[in-house]
Amino acid sequence: MNAELILQARGLRKSFGALQAVDGVNLDLRKGDITGLIGPNGAGKSTLFGLIAGETRPSSGQVLFQGHDITGMKPEQVFRHGLARTFQIPRPFRKMTVLENVMCAAPNQSGERFWSNWIQPGVVAQQERENRARAEDVLAFCNLTHMTQEMAGSLSGGQQKLLELARVMMAEPRLILLDEPTAGVNPSLIEHLIDRVVELNARGVSFLIVEHNMDLVMRICARIVVMAQGRRIAEGTPAEVTVDRKVIDAYLGEVPA
Numbered sequence: 001m002n003a004e005l006i007l008q009a010r011g012l013r014k015s016f017g018a019l020q021a022v023d024g025v026n027l028d029l030r031k032g033d034i035t036g037l038i039g040p041n042g043a044g045k046s047t048l049f050g051l052i053a054g055e056t057r058p059s060s061g062q063v064l065f066q067g068h069d070i071t072g073m074k075p076e077q078v079f080r081h082g083l084a085r086t087f088q089i090p091r092p093f094r095k096m097t098v099l100e101n102v103m104c105a106a107p108n109q110s111g112e113r114f115w116s117n118w119i120q121p122g123v124v125a126q127q128e129r130e131n132r133a134r135a136e137d138v139l140a141f142c143n144l145t146h147m148t149q150e151m152a153g154s155l156s157g158g159q160q161k162l163l164e165l166a167r168v169m170m171a172e173p174r175l176i177l178l179d180e181p182t183a184g185v186n187p188s189l190i191e192h193l194i195d196r197v198v199e200l201n202a203r204g205v206s207f208l209i210v211e212h213n214m215d216l217v218m219r220i221c222a223r224i225v226v227m228a229q230g231r232r233i234a235e236g237t238p239a240e241v242t243v244d245r246k247v248i249d250a251y252l253g254e255v256p257a
């Protein structure tokens with residue numbers, strides 16, 4: 001696999017009965033890019049996310065992440081490899097505090113294993129302190145420090161998205177799949193959320209983003225992949241895809257032959 005690529009999908013397919021939701025998709029994501037994944041409703045974007053993140057088994061095809069074949073791995077394994085999808089880990093526990101929600105998203109919590117508490121309580125306590133410190137750092141990065149002790153259920157839609165970002169950050173992912181980050185988010189928080197994504201990207205995290213807000217996609221994505229009816233129909237810079245006839249036709253409902 002080309003070292004400049006963080007993710008490669010080859011011939012990915014997923015059918016639901018007679019419907020080809022994802023129909024032989026190839027995808028090359030460059031390391032360090034924010035890539036947009038767009039397409040009309042029902043194009044197969046969410047299904048493709050599920051195939052990459054291990055939630056859905058492909059009917060055929062292969063996914064390589066940082067050179068490793070992750071096809072067929074469980075979502076937790078994919079997560080531990082450094083590929084995180086928002087919503088991939090369980091949704092926030094509404095009756096736990098924001099801090100507890102972030103702490104319990106940390107992979108490798110030996111405190112959860114019954115025996116390790118008896119055999120090596122010092123190690124568990126030390127790890128818990130480290131987790132807490134890291135969770136506090138991540139919450140500060142996401143501007144949620146003032147909400148640390150609030151119940152997760154009391155957060156606004158935008159703050160919930162920030163909490164999700166904080167939770168996936170606990171696994172120090174190299175690639176984050178973001179599902180419609182701005183849907184249901186107050187406009188005043190959208191800029192803040194995007195600012196955090198851009199900052200994480202500057203620190204070396206790659207992103208694949210499904211987003212219906214085209215202005216946003218055009219603004220932050222280096223490259224855009226366009227899907228329609230399960231297929232990848234175009235790929236390029238924002239300037240290239242916006243003038244692509246196949247893309248215009250797909251959005252007008254005329255899918256090219």
Ligand SMILES: Nc1ncnc2c1ncn2[C@@H]1O[C@H](COP(=O)(O)OP(=O)(O)OP(=O)(O)O)[C@@H](O)[C@H]1O
Nearest residue numbers: 016019020021039040041042043044045046047048
């Ligand atoms: N579990 C499922 N069972 C049956 N059909 C499904 C299932 N999941 C998705 N589909 C179908 O697969 C196709 C692709 O759906 P998908 O949700 O991946 O599209 P999308 O591009 O994410 O759409 P949207 O932008 O509306 O979220 C649609 O026709 C959808 O109805």
